[in-house]
Amino acid sequence: MADTFPKFDVHAPAHEYYSGSPALRSAGINRSRSRSYQRVYPNYQQYTAEEDGNNSSGGTSVADNCEINSSALDARLKRSLPKRAIRRRGSIDDRTLTPRRFLVDIDTIEKEILAQEDTNGDFQITIEDAGPKVLKVPTASSGGFRTFEIRGTYMLSNLLQEMALARDYGMNQVVIDEERLNENPVNRLSRMIRTTFWNGLVRCMDESGIQAICADPKNTKPGANPIIYVPHDDQPAFEYYTGIARDLSNLKIKVVKLPKDITPRYVNSINNEFGILTLGADVSYDVSGRLAYRPLPFVVPGGRFNEQYGWDSYFEALGLLVDGRYQLAKNMVDNFVYEIKHYGKILNANRSYYLTRSQPPFLTDMTLKVYEDLPANTEEEKVRNHEWLRKTFDAAISEYMNVWMSEPRFDAKTGLSCYHTTGIGMPPETESTHFDHIVEPFAEKLGVTIEEYKKMYANDEINEPELDEYFVHDRAVRESGHDTTYRFERRCANLATIDLNCLLYKYEVDISDTLDEHFGGRFEWSGGREMTSAEWRVRSETRRQNINKYLWNEQKGLYFDYDVVLGEQSVYESVTAFWALWAGCATPAQARRLVEVGCRKFEVNGGLVSGTEESRGKISLQRPNRQWDFPFGWAPHQIMAWYGLYNYGFVDVARRFAYRWLFTITQAFVDFNGVVPEKFDVVNMTHRFHVEYGNVGADFKKVTREGFGWMNASYQVGLTYLTSHMRRALGMLTPPDKFFMKTNWKLDGTPSHSPATTPGPVPVFISEVGTPRYRPQSNALFNALRNLRIQSGQEALEDIHSSGSEETNSSDNLANGLETVAKDMYSEAKSGGSPECDDARIGDPRDPTSYFATQQTGYDLATFTAKKQASPGKAKRSKSGKQKRRKQK
Numbered sequence: 001m002a003d004t005f006p007k008f009d010v011h012a013p014a015h016e017y018y019s020g021s022p023a024l025r026s027a028g029i030n031r032s033r034s035r036s037y038q039r040v041y042p043n044y045q046q047y048t049a050e051e052d053g054n055n056s057s058g059g060t061s062v063a064d065n066c067e068i069n070s071s072a073l074d075a076r077l078k079r080s081l082p083k084r085a086i087r088r089r090g091s092i093d094d095r096t097l098t099p100r101r102f103l104v105d106i107d108t109i110e111k112e113i114l115a116q117e118d119t120n121g122d123f124q125i126t127i128e129d130a131g132p133k134v135l136k137v138p139t140a141s142s143g144g145f146r147t148f149e150i151r152g153t154y155m156l157s158n159l160l161q162e163m164a165l166a167r168d169y170g171m172n173q174v175v176i177d178e179e180r181l182n183e184n185p186v187n188r189l190s191r192m193i194r195t196t197f198w199n200g201l202v203r204c205m206d207e208s209g210i211q212a213i214c215a216d217p218k219n220t221k222p223g224a225n226p227i228i229y230v231p232h233d234d235q236p237a238f239e240y241y242t243g244i245a246r247d248l249s250n251l252k253i254k255v256v257k258l259p260k261d262i263t264p265r266y267v268n269s270i271n272n273e274f275g276i277l278t279l280g281a282d283v284s285y286d287v288s289g290r291l292a293y294r295p296l297p298f299v300v301p302g303g304r305f306n307e308q309y310g311w312d313s314y315f316e317a318l319g320l321l322v323d324g325r326y327q328l329a330k331n332m333v334d335n336f337v338y339e340i341k342h343y344g345k346i347l348n349a350n351r352s353y354y355l356t357r358s359q360p361p362f363l364t365d366m367t368l369k370v371y372e373d374l375p376a377n378t379e380e381e382k383v384r385n386h387e388w389l390r391k392t393f394d395a396a397i398s399e400y401m402n403v404w405m406s407e408p409r410f411d412a413k414t415g416l417s418c419y420h421t422t423g424i425g426m427p428p429e430t431e432s433t434h435f436d437h438i439v440e441p442f443a444e445k446l447g448v449t450i451e452e453y454k455k456m457y458a459n460d461e462i463n464e465p466e467l468d469e470y471f472v473h474d475r476a477v478r479e480s481g482h483d484t485t486y487r488f489e490r491r492c493a494n495l496a497t498i499d500l501n502c503l504l505y506k507y508e509v510d511i512s513d514t515l516d517e518h519f520g521g522r523f524e525w526s527g528g529r530e531m532t533s534a535e536w537r538v539r540s541e542t543r544r545q546n547i548n549k550y551l552w553n554e555q556k557g558l559y560f561d562y563d564v565v566l567g568e569q570s571v572y573e574s575v576t577a578f579w580a581l582w583a584g585c586a587t588p589a590q591a592r593r594l595v596e597v598g599c600r601k602f603e604v605n606g607g608l609v610s611g612t613e614e615s616r617g618k619i620s621l622q623r624p625n626r627q628w629d630f631p632f633g634w635a636p637h638q639i640m641a642w643y644g645l646y647n648y649g650f651v652d653v654a655r656r657f658a659y660r661w662l663f664t665i666t667q668a669f670v671d672f673n674g675v676v677p678e679k680f681d682v683v684n685m686t687h688r689f690h691v692e693y694g695n696v697g698a699d700f701k702k703v704t705r706e707g708f709g710w711m712n713a714s715y716q717v718g719l720t721y722l723t724s725h726m727r728r729a730l731g732m733l734t735p736p737d738k739f740f741m742k743t744n745w746k747l748d749g750t751p752s753h754s755p756a757t758t759p760g761p762v763p764v765f766i767s768e769v770g771t772p773r774y775r776p777q778s779n780a781l782f783n784a785l786r787n788l789r790i791q792s793g794q795e796a797l798e799d800i801h802s803s804g805s806e807e808t809n810s811s812d813n814l815a816n817g818l819e820t821v822a823k824d825m826y827s828e829a830k831s832g833g834s835p836e837c838d839d840a841r842i843g844d845p846r847d848p849t850s851y852f853a854t855q856q857t858g859y860d861l862a863t864f865t866a867k868k869q870a871s872p873g874k875a876k877r878s879k880s881g882k883q884k885r886r887k888q889k
Contacts, residue, residue: 010099010179011187013195014165018174100148100178101140106163107172109137117156123701124673125157135159140175155181157673158188164702165196185670186662186731190719193712194323197676200706201316202328203306204297205279207244211251214276216351217304225252227275229352231342232260237278240293262343264424267355271428271458277350279308280331280338296331301709303678303696307349308335310359311481312709314366315636319713322720326373330388333367337395345403348479356423357479358403361503364510367392386518393514394526400507401527404500408493411564415546416496417504418564421475424468425458442467481636484692485628486616487572491563498551498559499576502583505543509584512536544585552590557597573612575602575637581644591648599653605736606682607633607661608641627691633661633682635714642721658721659729660736665715667733675700676707676715 008017117131118124125131134151137159138144150159158181166174183191203213214226228245230238238257245253256275259266282294299320301312313336317329336346346363348354371389376382403409408420426435436450442464443453456462476492477483480500488495515523515533523531550562553569559577561570578598580586586594602608609630616629628634638661645654664685668675677687678696687695697708719727729739 008175008177010177010183011191013191015169015195017180018166018169018171102137102148102150102159102176102178102181103140103144104137104159104163104166104174104176105172106167106174109135110160110163113156113160124675125153125160126673127153127671129153150181154185154670158183161674161703184731185666185733186719186727189666189669189674189676189715192674193319193676193707193716196705197707197712198299198320198323198325198328201299201302201709201712202297203300203308205276205295207247210241210244210253211248213306214251214253216274216276216306224274225254227254227256227273227352229256229258229275229277231278232257234278234342236283236291236293237281239291240281241278262355264356264422267353267423268425268458270352271425273352274428275352276307277339277343277347277352277355279335279350296334297328298332298335299328299709301678301696302706303699303708305349305696305709307351308332309349310346311362311636314362315639315710315713317366317370317713318639319710319716321369321373322713322716326370329366329370330374333363333370333392336363336366337392340395340399345399351429353428357421357475359479360481360500361399361404361507363396363399364393364507364514367396368510368514389514389518390523393511393523396507397511397523397525397531398527400504400511404504404507411496414496414550414562414564415542416501416550416562416564418493418496419476419480419500420472420493421479423475424471426454426471427475427478438467438470482610482628485610485626487561487570487574487611487629494563494565495561495570496550496564497561497576498547498574499579501543501547501551502576502579502585505540505547505585506583508536508540508543512540547580547585554593557593558601559594572615573601574615575608575610575641578602578608578637578641578644581648582640583644584647586648588648591650595645595648595650595653603657603660604631604633604683605660606664606680606685608637608657609633609682610637625691627679627693631681631683632691633664633680635661635679635710639710639714639717642718646721655721655723655726656736656740658718659726659739662715662718662722662730663733663736665711666730670733673702674704676704676711678708678711 010017113125113135114123116135117129117133119130120128133153133156134149135156136147137150139146139148150156159176162176162180163174166176203209205213210228211226214228228241230241238255241253241255245251245255254275278295279298280296282292282296284292286292298308299313299316300306301309301316305312313332317332320326320329335350339345339347339350343355345358346361348357348359367389371385374381374385374388376385404417408422409417411418435454439450439453439457442462443450446453446462448456453462457464457467470490473488473490473492473494477485477488480488480492480497482488512533512535515521515531515536521533525531547559550569551559553560558573559580561572561574562568563570575598577594580594581591601612610628610632611630613630616626617623619625638657642654642658645651645657661682664680664682665676667685668677668680668687672687675687675698677698680687681689687698689695697704697706697711722730726739
């Protein structure tokens with residue numbers, strides 16, 4: 001009997017998979033009941049028709065008879081089937097030649113599975129439940145008459161999830177493919193992220209979505225009405241949201257215009273009136289002059305974080321680009337541009353209490369990755385993309401200048417930047433009792449209660465410098481994104497951190513490269529002056545030298561934070577040292593040393609740990625665990641390390657780290673009902689732990705519909721680093737150490753291969769959005785030329801100086817001479833196998849003079865580069881210089 005069910009794509013998203021009618025239809029059951037061999041028919045309908053014909057006298061067919069003599073069937077199959085078409089069965093389970101489907105009455109099966117399997121009552125089927133882990137479910141091909149056993153935590157939890165998803169689409173009965181329940185966990189998780197989780201995390205501040213966004217779970221004030229804060233100069237937004245407040249009067253929305261000058265004092269004054277801040281929109285007017293205002297959709301981290309966050313958005317964008325959602329990623333960039341224009345900075349998130357606080361800056365790299373994915377098939381699209389790039393980089397320069405290179409964040413003595421907000425008072429988004437242990441000693445000194453002291457402090461009735469200083473550092477910790485960690489305890493605002501300064505170095509590199517590549521080396525900044533790529537190269541090189549001077553520790557082989565007040569390096573060992581590889585500010589020698597030390601200190605069973613146990617110190621009731629310390633691992637740290645290692649040629653190490661992290665996620669996904677949490681204990685490889693703020697994303701019923709933003713992204717990005725062999729092993733849940741023992745991977749914490757001898761070429765399926773694009777003209781890999789013996793270069797410069805001709809002494813000829821010398825040095829270093837240029841294969845320098853001209857010659861780089869651009873003709877070096885070098889060689 002032929003199967004009359006429509007063919008479903010089990011890999012389709014839920015809205016497509018469950019789009020078919022749930023109507024019940026009977027069909028024949030096409031399967032062999034053999035216990036030892038199974039026949040493969042090119043046309044199975046011919047076989048079932050033949051068998052049905054043989055049983056037309058009232059006997060049961062092979063397809064339907066559950067009691068058939070298996071030995072007789074074996075003999076019949078062996079006689080009629082070529083040997084190459086017989087395969088050994090690996091299980092006692094019945095198999096079908098057509099996919100098995102289950103006919104599920106959702107109410108009935110859901111009650112049964114929860115009553116039998118959910119023994120701890122959390123509406124999840126996990127390995128912690130003590131049920132029998134076996135459930136009989138009716139088959140669709142028998143019209144629900146026969147049943148088949150679904151076994152194991154993974155398949156049962158998938159059944160529970162699929163029923164919940166089907167119920168979301170209004171179904172009471174549903175046909176579920178068996179392949180949907182035993183789907184490869186890697187494929188299933190990646191599919192759910194791509195088709196379900198991202199959609200669950202999308203928000204939009206339009207009429208239909210404003211209520212969900214205005215609800216702030218961090219606002220514990222009872223009976224608070226929603227407040228929307230609008231910039232003073234955004235009249236279209238004010239009109240739009242005033243109209244929403246009028247149309248949705250039952251929500252009691254209040255629309256407030258912010259003042260032109262948003263001071264810390266003003267922000268502190270509205271801390272008791274939490275509100276959402278407006279973001280970007282497509283604004284236009286129709287022919288009648290009516291406003292058309294379309295707010296831009298964006299992605300939120302998930303859980304209680306229901307707004308667009310700063311550095312979360314960067315990592316979410318990486319995942320969105322892997323999954324082809326470039327428009328969402330572009331919207332988030334546009335929202336950042338809006339924030340810089342109207343609020344002065346990229347905010348921690350778009351809530352009123354974040355107006356004085358930023359987060360780790362990623363805008364330039366985020367913009368470039370989105371730009372590379374934008375459609376550019378027509379001339380109009382290319383022009384539009386170029387204008388978008390100009391507008392975004394103009395905003396990035398403004399943020400760089402006004403936020404990170406200005407007081408109080410910039411330290412002029414070291415030339416480095418710190419996390420240092422301008423807010424005052426207590427951070428209001430915390431739990432009401434969060435700071436009680438801090439405030440208690442001060443309250444006891446005045447003889448008042450903690451609550452009374454808080455009110456007096458908030459109203460400026462108390463002057464307490466010690467408490468003021470504590471909150472300066474506390475807000476700085478929150479601005480860093482690493483809230484909280486003993487790395488920053490009571491000192492964050494004084495630290496020039498390795499992570500922040502690597503990000504700003506990358507800003508400087510990206511801006512200089514983009515000015516050269518897209519704007520002819522010059523850019524009219526809205527801040528009031530023209531900028532050149534040469535200026536930004538000087539900035540990046542200056543910061544790189546300051547990073548080496550203050551943050552690099554040659555003896556320990558790591559980068560450390562620097563206390564600008566005490567004038568000393570911190571001793572906390574942080575995995576953010578790998579960010580120097582992501583930014584490209586480490587020399588090849590530093591990279592090798594960093595990888596050697598970093599693997600030993602930060603690589604654990606489940607990925608990269610945030611910091612070492614020694615740095616964290618002992619834990620006690622008085623000194624509890626912090627979530628950004630040992631033993632916890634976070635998606636941003638993993639992604640940054642993978643990019644950086646790949647950038648410097650440590651492909652095998654990047655893959656090793658990626659496999660460990662993805663195994664941790666996949667194992668939790670399989671064992672705990674599809675959970676995708678905010679973070680992991682990567683030492684013990686679990687998401688179940690007690691720590692401040694809990695673990696967002698782990699609390700759900702039946703099915704998770706969001707995952708967690710940057711965790712979703714880390715999975716999608718991480719898969720692009722794995723070989724097909726590693727992906728198969730991951731799908732089989734092969735533990736990392738067991739997998740590595742079967743290969744030549746080292747397990748002692750050292751890199752398995754040097755950059756020049758990676759296991760093989762990078763597979764072609766690694767997309768550009770999953771791996772860094774090299775911008776070699778500013779990469780510190782080529783700054784390593786400074787450390788070479790440049791005797792030939794110095795002699796060439798002496799030739800240029802000593803030449804008496806007017807042509808050779810001109811500035812433009814000097815620049816051309818320096819460029820030629822640098823290229824010669826690069827070629828010699830590359831061909832000679834200099835230890836400082838082992839990684840020269842990563843790319844070729846476009847402007848080698850940018851790296852050593854200022855230091856080695858004393859000439860101002862910006863001056864001679866500008867003159868060189870004004871006079872593009874190249875001058876030949878003097879014959880005396882060539883002859884002199886030939887003699888020495």
